[in-house]
Amino acid sequence: EVQLLESGGGLVQPGGSLRLSCAASGFTFTSFAMSWVRQAPGKGLEWVSGISGSGGSTYYADSVKGRFTISRDNSKTTLYLQMNSLRADDTAVYYCAKTLRCSSSSCYRGDGFDYWGQGTLVTVSS
């Protein structure tokens, strides 16, 4: 059974940092790209960042580029999101998600997210 379990959310002051983790199990982690998607309270879904199975290709939304870093440790089957210079508008539930299939090894193009974690809430407030 595929499981994705996020952790690391919490309350942080503006300008602060936080690292989210997503522990994966039930599938061959290295074979699949992964992404982070967030949802601000009462709002829609926003794709934040993605990473290829090898970790060699990473992608970011403009809203987080230069502040957030996605990474993965395939030996620990864990996905990470390092978030720096946090702002109030980063407040959201953050989900990790597994890509169903990629069209290339870099995975800038592929199919949808077939498994999602339960989400972890990040609140940026003073």
Added chain:
Amino acid sequence: DIQMTQSPSSLSASVGDRVTITCRASQSISSYLNWYQQKPGKAPKLLIYAASSLQSGVPSRFSGSGSGTDFTLTISSLQPEDFATYFCQQSYTTPHTFGQGTELEIK
């Protein structure tokens, strides 16, 4: 970035109705279009990928169509458990943008 626009933003319907939600991309995305269902407090669930492929375990009353810039999600006969919010998403190129969502409510 590719903009995804869904319509309508909200929709009231009854059990047994046929419902169609549309999604338009700001440029061609071939068939790299996905549909998700989200219920309050839950993670999204993949319904349709590649515009028209039904994800494993999803009831056959859900179907998708389209290519290029215009896509539709159809629910052939609404069931009580289908009342939720639906999102489209393009996975043609990063950022993999989502539509703003369509809230499907009980009439």
